[in-house]
Amino acid sequence: MATSPFYPPQRILMGPGPSDVSPRVLQAMARPTLGHLDPLFVEMMDEVKGLLQYAFQTQNELTMPISAPGSAGMEACFANLVEPGDKVIVCQNGVFGGRMKENVERFGGTAIMVMDDWGKPVDPEKVEAALKAHPDTKILAFVHAETSTGVRSDAKLLTELAHQYGCLVIVDAVTSLTGSELRVDAWGIDAIYSGTQKCMSCVPGLSPVSFGSRAVDVIKTRKTKIQSWFLDMSLIMGYWGGGTKRAYHHTAPVNTLYALHEALVMVQAEGLENAWARHQHHHQALKAGLEAMGIRFVVEEAARLPQLNLITVPEGVDEAAVRARLLNEYSIEIGAGLGALAGKVWRIGLMGHACNTKNVLICLGALDAVLSSLQAPIESGVAVGAAQAFYQA
Amino acid sequence: MATSPFYPPQRILMGPGPSDVSPRVLQAMARPTLGHLDPLFVEMMDEVKGLLQYAFQTQNELTMPISAPGSAGMEACFANLVEPGDKVIVCQNGVFGGRMKENVERFGGTAIMVMDDWGKPVDPEKVEAALKAHPDTKILAFVHAETSTGVRSDAKLLTELAHQYGCLVIVDAVTSLTGSELRVDAWGIDAIYSGTQKCMSCVPGLSPVSFGSRAVDVIKTRKTKIQSWFLDMSLIMGYWGGGTKRAYHHTAPVNTLYALHEALVMVQAEGLENAWARHQHHHQALKAGLEAMGIRFVVEEAARLPQLNLITVPEGVDEAAVRARLLNEYSIEIGAGLGALAGKVWRIGLMGHACNTKNVLICLGALDAVLSSLQAPIESGVAVGAAQAFYQA
Structure with missing residues (x-):
């Protein structure tokens, strides 16, 4: 039996995301598809990069959207920064800290858990105690804005603590980016990922990420290959890395990137x-x-x-x-x-x-x-x- | 300086993909975003699944689009089916066989390469020789339609050979799905992935996959955890698995799935x-x-x-x-x-x-x-x- 076209009703999306998408963004997404190596598309990619640097408040060169939802952005951070045997302190105060733990373990690391009740922010004292107790820790990972509970943790303070103890941080900013104060460079955040379907008024499907110089050094000096080809930042850099010569890595989700571009143009216009x-x-x-x-x-x-x-x-x-x-x-x-x-x-x-x-x-x-x-x-x-x-x- | 909205020109896309997208598909994609657990969206997901089963010519229950481009579909097949120590025969006659080798190795397997010149199909005699020489092989992997060379290999014959020697097959059908004869059930293909941006007239960004019962058994009886959370089919099944109760895994790319639905409705209408x-x-x-x-x-x-x-x-x-x-x-x-x-x-x-x-x-x-x-x-x-x-x- 023939399947009919699908006409969704107009909802008002006031859940944990996806949230309402601006009609401007929906219209942008319906524009004609370009080839993913078309010079005009490559120019637009550079604009997306610049606009994301603004949204993240960073000068990080390695700032771009991963071609998949926020969960893949999380995975990109852990896959690239964690090697087998690495110790990672993971703060859990909701669903997404638990997912971070899964990531650490699947990439061969050991997760030291710092637990707080659901509905409470991450407790910096507990984090400091864990950092003291595990001086060989490589990374502190936490969620800036817990989508499962509506809690904000103090990303600036937690990043400072991590750096005091010689650790990098990985920060989940899926629900905070463009909705709450977030300053990647001023706070010194090393690696961060977000999603497009929350405060940016864009459709779901992309995950903006940014890696600072310390994180890039860690990626460049890995002893083992990254346990993912699709999310290997050293390969993705060849396509998103700037310049006119782009190495093919995967086919970019062209129209969804139009949507992100338009959403970011709107963020820039609002301030x-x-x-x-x-x-x-x-x-x-x-x-x-x-x-x-x-x-x-x-x-x-x-x-x-x-x-x-x-x-x-x-x-x-x-x-x-x-x-x-x-x-x-x-x-x-x-x-x-x-x-x-x-x-x-x-x-x-x-x-x-x-x-x-x-x-x-x-x-x-x-x-x-x-x-x-x-x-x-x-x-x-x-x-x-x-x-x-x-x-x- | 303010960035302007991006208005792409109308190209005629006659490269290796993305190819031209039907205006019907572009319009479908611009329809209002629904929540990824909205009952109406879940109904549409079931239709997408049914339509993909038609496109793949399969009754496989585990048939769905991965929420990322074809490279991620490839990775989903290898990540779920390869365990450390597994031996995989990989046929290479272009770019994508090489990427398969990367996948095997990153998931801890050993790749036995069967090489053919670029522009030639995979030689079944070489494959049979490799299967004979490596009786402990678990999987035979090959590209049905090599996007880098425009070559079709004999997927039916290669699958038969693999089964004779007790192996599963993983087939790359990125460029063949809906463009060339492909019959997953009749040919006995165990695991297959494709992309939306080739012969389906859809935007890039999704990767349809299908796993047969032998492949599902292999996933269910793994000794080790899958080295990816995002692509772990045992988790993804909880969201795409049917029934009214869907477990949240990741936020589906809602609007891109509208596009795929519309493209598949058009495939069904054409036959x-x-x-x-x-x-x-x-x-x-x-x-x-x-x-x-x-x-x-x-x-x-x-x-x-x-x-x-x-x-x-x-x-x-x-x-x-x-x-x-x-x-x-x-x-x-x-x-x-x-x-x-x-x-x-x-x-x-x-x-x-x-x-x-x-x-x-x-x-x-x-x-x-x-x-x-x-x-x-x-x-x-x-x-x-x-x-x-x-x-x-």
């Missing part, structure tokens, strides 16, 4: 500091509305990510049923809790193009209506007004 | 056998024109891929200058030779949406005009007429 401030501003409005309703935040205020709000499900409420009604009746997607938090929390994203006044008010209104109709123990009918009052103040 | 015949038909027309001009094919007729035509550069002609003029004056991209063939050949692709009468005639006309203006030793002014005569016959 990075303005983008960070916008995420904070709408977070405050959402918070005013949620708290007026009586819904609590899980994460302590100092560690909250404005772009990803972890909130408690009111007592007695079937959280999955609420999400299904938001999706089916209002076309709004919010996220469920993961792991230990499953069933107890929601994750409301305010990322990139989705982070605006209209979405804050629609989301609060819809949540209010659905929870009220379920006789949930909340304060009905006040959330939208509280957010509006914040916007008008 | 696979019709698509194979269309590639053969326009190849014959191109051949009539090129031969009238006095340009020779490099590959013997029986092994020629209709979708990728390897032809000799006329004596005394600077091949790069010709390609540059075709691109700049006619917006036509054709491909250069690689490796030992660099400077001596061109590769003219007739793939997917680009494989049509109009492109054959435009390409012949442009090549005729450029070569004539350079006083190249060709027969001028007859190529287009020869192709037209073929079409009218």
Whole structure:
């Protein structure tokens, strides 16, 4: 039987990502495909590189998008920097620290785990104790913005600590890039990866990465071959490395790179500091509305990510049923809790193009209506007004 | 300085890929992004899987697109099937056999090479000799359609041979899928990967793969963990495996999957056998024109891929200058030779949406005009007429 074309509805994506994509980005992606060695495409690649350097706040030459989602960016960092026998301290306070551990072990390293509760930031004291206890550690790896919990850890402080003890850092910035303050060069971050589908208003499928000079030295002086051909940065550099002569490595995802280019042009036009401030501003409005309703935040205020709000499900409420009604009746997607938090929390994203006044008010209104109709123990009918009052103040 | 949006020109992509993308596919890709766990998106994923099973001519349950280009699909096959110490016979008759060797070695295996000249198909006699000489071989790996040379090897016969000697096969079908006859189940292929940017008229960025039951058994009974988290099929199955409960593995490239869905709907509507015949038909027309001009094919007729035509550069002609003029004056991209063939050949692709009468005639006309203006030793002014005569016959 013939399959019909697929026409997706227009959702409002306020989960943990993908978030709403700007129509400008969608249109850019539909432009005619060029060859991946076309001189005009190669010029555009150079622009993407420059724009990513701006987004990461770095001068690192080795800054580019990996041709696959954020998980592959993580893998690119670990595959290139970890050799069999290396010791890596991995901070885990959510899902993605656990994935880092898997990466370390699959590339033959030993992972020393520093555990914090889900919903808490990485504890620098525990990290320092681990660094002291394991002086032969090569890398400290941590998540800047934990997508599973909405927690920000102190990337600047943790990087300083690592360097004091002679370690490199690998930083997961999937949910922070262009949404929260992040300064790769000023903070001295050695290797970092992100994703396009969060605060950059771009489609999923690419993973921006950046490697500093210390990390590049480690790659260049490896004793063993990188355990991946596709993610071998020493080969990828030949294609993304600049100059007019590009060595073919793999066929770049041409149209998705158009999308990233357009998203980054928009980031540049807004200004990075303005983008960070916008995420904070709408977070405050959402918070005013949620708290007026009586819904609590899980994460302590100092560690909250404005772009990803972890909130408690009111007592007695079937959280999955609420999400299904938001999706089916209002076309709004919010996220469920993961792991230990499953069933107890929601994750409301305010990322990139989705982070605006209209979405804050629609989301609060819809949540209010659905929870009220379920006789949930909340304060009905006040959330939208509280957010509006914040916007008008 | 502010970077401007990027507006690519409309090329005619007749190189080794990416090839022209159907406007229907580009439009599908620009539809609103859904969450990667949205019930409607999950339904679409099931359709993609079914359509890929049709394209591969297989009932294999484990059939899906890897969220990255063809090189990652290759890596997915080798990473999952090769364990340290395994012996793999790799047939090399172009660029991609060499990449297979890299893969085997990076995953800890030993590659036994069976070498054939670039431009020749894999020689089954040499393969059988290698299988006899190495009875402990686990896998035979070969390229069905060598993108670097335009050569088709006999996938059915090589698979039979491998099975006679108790080996699995890994087949590279990047350039053959939907362009040339390929029957995964009828031929008994155990593991196969392809790319979306060749004969499927889709954008680059995804790699369809399929694993048969013997390959799945090998994955399930591995002694060691797969040396990649991103490409670990046992984890990816949890997301693509069917059913309504999907385990999050990575964020799927949602919009690129819309593109693949649309491209596969078009393959289904045309019919696979019709698509194979269309590639053969326009190849014959191109051949009539090129031969009238006095340009020779490099590959013997029986092994020629209709979708990728390897032809000799006329004596005394600077091949790069010709390609540059075709691109700049006619917006036509054709491909250069690689490796030992660099400077001596061109590769003219007739793939997917680009494989049509109009492109054959435009390409012949442009090549005729450029070569004539350079006083190249060709027969001028007859190529287009020869192709037209073929079409009218």
